[in-house]
Amino acid sequence: MSDIEKIHGITPDLTKxxxxxxxxxxxxxxxxxxxxxxxRTERAVDFDALKERLGDVAEGxxxxxxxxxxxxxxxxHLAREPIAKTLRPVKERSKDWDTTRNLYIEGDNLDALKLLRENYAGKVKLIYIDPPYNTGHDFIYKDNFGKTVAAAKSESGDYDDEGGQLVANPESNGRFHSDWCSMIYPRLLLARDLLTNDGVILxxxxxxxxVNLKKICDEIFGSESFCAQLVWKSRQNKDNRSVxxxxxxxxxxxxxxxxxxxxVFRGADRLEDAYQNPDNDPRGPWQSANMVGLATEDARPNLHYDLINPKTGINYxxxxxxxRYDQRTMNRLIKDDKIIWPSSPNGRPRRKKFLSELTSDLAGFSSIIGDRIYTRNGSLEIREYS
Structure with a gap:
């Protein structure tokens, strides 16, 4: 029996x-x-005792x-609230049921996360989420669960399979951002529980x-767990309609x-062709590296000094x-013969960076992602399958 066939009944009480x-x-x-x-009598936390134990750090x-x-x-509360639902396998609509390692779930994603947590907590290596962006048109949420089905259907709007009214979230809504935050928060809380100790969520x-998503993620995952905010060029052509x-x-x-x-990311293999050895240096292939700094003299006075070639006396x-380096580090580079000195005082000395000194064979992963992959590409692919 697969894990999916064992997911049923009442989900755990996360508060407990x-x-x-x-x-x-x-x-x-x-x-x-x-x-x-x-x-029933049950165990609980005495918060007065807990405050005494921890100290009233934020009290007052x-x-x-x-x-x-x-x-x-x-x-x-919504994230912690148990549900009595079941994931029901639909084998007749499935492909390679006995051998597939893939799982496709239809239904409310919050309920699905609660059900998956029971069997997959701490087992998921990678989670990717593409939530609604809250543009005023793509975000739909349940409204007023206390209404009867008959009363709800007498009003305008769309409805889910359980008769709950679905309401768009226009910018005129006074809780425009609050409703979106309330939607994403419990889902990210549950997603965190699914991740392995070295897991990643994108x-x-x-x-x-x-901005709101960054603050919520800092709270749920911890600001120290932030890796990057990748930037994807999603539009191929410029939008000339912008006000x-x-x-x-x-x-x-x-x-x-x-x-x-x-x-987190393996990255690309480093291009070793950029490393040459034109002077037959016994330390092997190298490439020249820039040594110019990035700080003004007011900000970093220790990086501002005259650089002189001790052999020729040329002052650059x-x-x-x-x-880029203070004098102590620069003197060590000079002693180790790792500086490339131009013949003219108007030239700019550079550093020899040896291939053997690299700590990794992998180049860094750029925060600018995607290469000619735009939103329209996905739209065209979906159209092909329609």
């Missing part, structure tokens, strides 16, 4: 799981409460760094919610890793932004 984890760390803050609905500080919006508390977004005169031709992919200290002066 968090309480158990907390009490495992601090057993002295445990207490017991009686549920007024069921009459009205001004503190945080990101919030109307509905955030409900969004957190999320597509554009300027409508990029500002600026054609927005790009989107973003936010990337977070649960092990940010490790290499100092660039406007100084040198």
């Amino acid at each position: 799981e968090n309480v158990d984890r907390l009490l495992a760390l601090f057993p002295d803050v445990a207490t017991e409460i009686t549920d007024p609905k069921t009459g 500080n009205r001004e503190r760094y945080q990101f919030t919006w109307p509905g955030k508390r409900e969004a957190k 999320i597509s977004v554009d300027d409508h919610e990029a 500002t005169g600026v054609s927005i031709d790009h989107e973003y992919v936010l990337m977070y890793s649960k092990s940010p200290d490790k290499r 002066g100092k660039p406007e932004k100084g040198w």
Whole structure:
């Protein structure tokens, strides 16, 4: 029996799981409460005792760094709330059921994440999410779950399979950004639980919610887990309809890793052809590297000094932004004969960078992604399959 066929019933109570984890760390803050609905007595956290244990770090500080919006508390609760649903295999519509390692799920993605968490928590290496960008047209959400189906259907709008009304999120909505944040927050909380210890999550977004998404991800995954905000040139041709005169031709992919200290992308093989050995240096092939700095003299005075060839006495002066290395490091490079000295004082000394000194055979992965792959390419592919 496959894992998918075993996913059914009531999903775990994430609040209880968090309480158990907390009490495992601090057993002295445990207490017991009686549920007024069921009459059952269960363990709970004594928050007064927990504050004494940890110290009232933020207590009484009205001004503190945080990101919030109307509905955030409900969004957190939604992620923890158990559901009684089942993933039902549809073998007659499946291909290679007994051998495939792929899984396609139709349904509410929040429910699907809760169901998948039971069997796949901590097992997913890579998650890619392409959520609605909240342009005012592509974001649809459930509205007022308390309405009866009959009452809801008497109003205008679309409906899901359960009779819930689906409402567009126009910019005239007073909670335009809040509704989007409340939609994405619980889904990212559950996605985090699915990742392996070295797992990576990538999320597509554009300027409508990029700032809010970054703040939410910093909170859920930790700002130290942020790897990069990749930039994708999504538009092939300029948009001349823009009121500002600026054609927005790009989107973003936010990337977070649960092990940010490790290499996330393999990258491309380094082009070793760029390394030559024209002077038969016994240390092997090398290429020249720029030594000009990037800081003004006010900002980094230790990088601004006259560079003199000790053998010829030629003074090459100092660039406007100084040198890349301080004098101590530069003297070591000179001693090791790793400086290429021009014959003219108007030339610019450069450093010998040896192939043998590289710590990796892989070049860095550029934050500018995609090569002539635009949104229209995906639209054309979908049209071919229609």
